[in-house]
Amino acid sequence: MPAQLDHTIVHSSDRFASARFLTGLLGAPEPRAYGPFAAVPLANGVTVDYADSIVASDRIVMQHLAFLVAEDEFDEIYARITDRGLPHWGDPGHTEPQQINHRHRGRGVYVDDPDGHSLEFLTHPYVTDE
Template sequence: MPARLDHTIIHSTDRFASARFLTDLLGAPGPGALGPFATVPLANGVTVDYADEIVKPDRIVMQHLAFLVSEEEFDQIWERIKARGLPYWADPGHRDPQRINHRHHGRGVYVDDPDGHAIEFLTHSYEAE
């Protein structure tokens, strides 16, 4: 059996603030708590676990999380991004501000979480070409 991703840990300065940022954009219930983590469960059984006690704030290294969502979910997320006045980009390098992309037969958008981690929402997997 191929390996499946179970969880990933994202370092943050405030685990619950970062987890709520993600759940708010996803329109999901608030994060849970498990030991030193604020947990965000995803539809496929994977959890994104935010930790603020494992690493010092000046040692946080930017991560990139990409979430495959339906067209309807994308519309809702994009509306939440705009309603909050968040900066967003069509590209991971932040060269195309306040735009979404239409690559790979779908749509995509990038936002940064409170610690600068890149959060991508896309409607078509790059693998499904």
């Protein structure tokens, strides 16, 4: 059987605040406590586990998490982003402010969580062989 991603750990200055930021955008249930983590289960069985960092929040190394979502879910997520007045970008380099992109035969948007982690929401996987 090929390897499957089961979970990833994301360091944060406040595990539940960061987990709630993500679940709030996704329209997902409240994160659950799992040991030292605030766990956010995703539809494909992968869990994003937020952990309180043992270093100062200005030393947390940025991570990029990309979430493949359906078109209607993208509309809902994007509405939550704009309703909250969150800065967002059409590109990972933050050169296309307050925009979405239409790359890879879909749509995408980037938003930073409270600790500066880049959250990408896209409607079509990247196409590498076309």
